[in-house]
Structure formats: structure tokens, C-alpha cells
Amino acid sequence: MAPVIVLPPSLHISPYGSALQEKPSNLLMQKPYKDSFGHSTPNLNSHTMKTNTEDGVPLKDTSNKPFATETKCVKARSQNNSPTQGQHSFAWTKYKSVTPVSSHAPMQRHQVDKSSNPFEEILDTSHRTEREVRASLSKLRRVILTEGLPEEDLPKLTLNSLRSRVWKHLLGVYHVSAREYIQLINKGRSCVYDKVRNDTFRTLATDKKFLEKVNEEMLIRVLNAFAWKMKSSSSCNGQSVTYVQGMNVLVAPFLFTMSEIDAFFSFATFIQTCCPLYVTPTLQGVHCGLKLLDKCLQILDPELFNYLRSKCLKAEIYALSSILTLCACTPPLEQVLRLWDFLLAYGVHLNVLCVIAQLILMRKQLLKAPSPMKLLRTMPELNAKQIIKLTVQLAQKIPDKLYDLLVRHPFDPDVATILEKEK
Incomplete structure (x- = not known):
């Protein structure tokens, strides 16, 4: 079993690493590494993931919307295992802790379809080093800023949509577990369940497209499971990270864009690594x-x-x-x-x-x-x-x-x- 590495605050706080300090236009001026693309290496694309039930857990349908099956993906292994800012060789497990992830993908020659959009080209690029992964993520950010994601038919978004893949890459979500999510659901009502129910019914209540795709039960499950997950995690500056009013709106874009399981882990990573102080009791x-x-x-x-x-x-x-x-x-x-x-x-x-x-x-x-x-x-x-x-x-x-x-x-x-x- 891989050892758990507890990182200092400067490293665990964000999936962006040192890029977070760069102003957007400065990042636009950066040139990608010359050797960033076209190598015969493990694939970065999170949706070459094998859809499986590795945990052996049948996915129970508890709402009008079915769960997606568990998904996993591999990530390029860093040649240097020491934790440094900007690295993406870790999978987030608990708050303030990460676990190294190794890649078992076979070496293969990568070919890019020239007719594909730039996002597909980046997501399908293979990588040999952590440096190349960071370079691709930097390029992905630049393309988001200069071109924006292509238009998608929102009511017909698939669970494997381009936006879902892009968001998961940006957040560093490369592994989700059906077993863990279902275990959290099976815990039943958390101590904040009533607060959750007081908010979920009015989440984007006037948006017909949202209501057609996301029902209240999905919101309740994700938020209640998140409350259980945070109960076993470390506090942030002595303040518990828990459900607060407004979090129902924060989870809505994830549920609209992704499968329920992907949304849960992406949302949890987003809160824990990007804005944990937004959801402390004192806000x-x-x-x-x-x-x-x-x-x-x-x-x-x-x-x-x-x-x-x-x-x-x-x-x-x-x-x-x-x-x-x-x-x-x-x-x-x-x-x-x-x-x-x-x-x-x-x-x-x-x-x-x-x-x-x-x-x-x-x-x-x-x-x-x-x-x-x-x-x-x-x-x-x-x-x-x-x-x-x-x-x-x-x-x-x-x-x-x-x-x-x-x-x-x-x-x-x-x-x-x-x-x-x-x-």
C-alpha cells in the first residue's frame, strides 16, 4: 500500500501549484515545452479510463437517475517522488493528505486526429514525465481562455462530456470510488441533513434545463455524503469544513456536468483544495x-x-x-x-x-x-x-x-x- 504523504499548507491547498500565482495574461505568454506533445507515453486522458466495478459493489439506483459505474484513470508517474509545487503525481484522499499514483498504462505511439478540436488534442496527448503533464495542463488553461470550450447541447450532455473531462483534469480528479460513495450514502442522515433539505428544493429552481437533468435526491445524496466525508477529515484552522447554506448552489454545476459519482468526488476535491475556508461555520x-x-x-x-x-x-x-x-x-x-x-x-x-x-x-x-x-x-x-x-x-x-x-x-x-x- 502506498504511504500517505501529509503535505505542508503551501502544497496541499491547491491543485494548481505555482501556476495559481500567475495572472491569466502572464500564463498566456508562456510557451509550452518543446517536448510536450507527440511522445510514446502513458495517456493523460482521464476518459481512456476503464469503466469497471473494481470494488465489486453493485451500484444501487436510489433515484430516477442511475449512478454511473466506477471510473479510474492513470496518470504519468513523476521521475522525482518528492512533493513539489505544481506536481500532479498525487491522488487526493483525505483533506491535507495525498497518495502517490503510479501509471500502469502500456507504452503506445500516440497519434492526434488533426480534425479534432484543441481540447481533444490536449486530453488525448500522451506523456512521459511530470513536466509534460504540467505543460499540457498549462496549455489547456490557455486554450480555455483564448477559445473557450465548444458549445454543447446542455439538455443532452453525456456523462462523459468534454466539460466533465476538462474539469476533472483541472481539479486533478483521476480516481473515483463507487464503494466509498455508497458507503457514505449508507451511513444515512448526517447531522446537517435537515439543513441540506431546507436548501436543496430551491436549488436553481427556475432553471428548467437544470431541473430536467438533476433532481433533488441527487443533490441531497451528494451533500449528505460530503458532510459524512468531512466529518472524518481534518479541520481547517480549527474550524470544521461542513455543509453551509449556499453549498447546494456550488454543487449544482458539477451535478449538471458530470455523473453523480464524478460530481461527488470533483466537488469534494474542489472544496477541500480550492476553497475550504468558504465552507467553515464562520465563512x-x-x-x-x-x-x-x-x-x-x-x-x-x-x-x-x-x-x-x-x-x-x-x-x-x-x-x-x-x-x-x-x-x-x-x-x-x-x-x-x-x-x-x-x-x-x-x-x-x-x-x-x-x-x-x-x-x-x-x-x-x-x-x-x-x-x-x-x-x-x-x-x-x-x-x-x-x-x-x-x-x-x-x-x-x-x-x-x-x-x-x-x-x-x-x-x-x-x-x-x-x-x-x-x-
């Missing part, structure tokens, strides 16, 4: 994000900032839902998914700037409004392409010290202390 990360929104807006658009302040409007009053749910509370769902492509590629911290981008896009109306809160109570429908383009521009104007706090606020408890001292 520490969310409140830090709101404070940082005010600081960034003051730099990016002083006139708008001062006007909102003159109306006694701080970010915590009008932006709480947008920060907590990474804008998933704002329709339409198609645009939410495109925005999340960007956030999962470059870091959820950029959601703070995405909210500012929305404010700037409606600044004329806000500055003319005698009561801007009436406009802010319901944000305009998302236009992901427009918001992402402006967010990338805004990121370049944020001072490095402030950007560092922005990057760290979803997972580093020290940010709250720093912001408190700066009052």
Missing part, C-alpha cells in the same frame, strides 16, 4: 473575499467605490451570494458553466474580480441610480465572455501584494489576520 474565506472586493474596487474604480460607499453599500451587503456561490446564483446556467471553465482553470480567487467586472459593466446605471441597491439586489444575467475578458484586464492592475492576498484568501487563514490588521 471566513467568503468574508475575506468581500473585504478584498472592496479593496480591489477602490483601486480599479475609485468613483464607483466612493459612490457605493456614499450609499452605505459595502460588498458584504450586495455581493455575499455572488462570492459564496462563485456567481452560480446568477443565470443563465450556460454562462455560469463558461465562467467556471475560467475559474477552475485559473483559480477561484478570480471570482472576486469577476464580480467587480459585473459592477463595472453596469457602472453607468449604478452611478445614475438614486438607490443602486435595487439594481444590485438582482445582478444582470451573466455574459461570461465579456466578464472574463474584463477580469483578465483588471487582474493586471491589482498590485502584487494585494493579488497575493486575493489568491490565498479561499484557503489560507492568515489572510483574515492580515486584513484585520490593515483596518
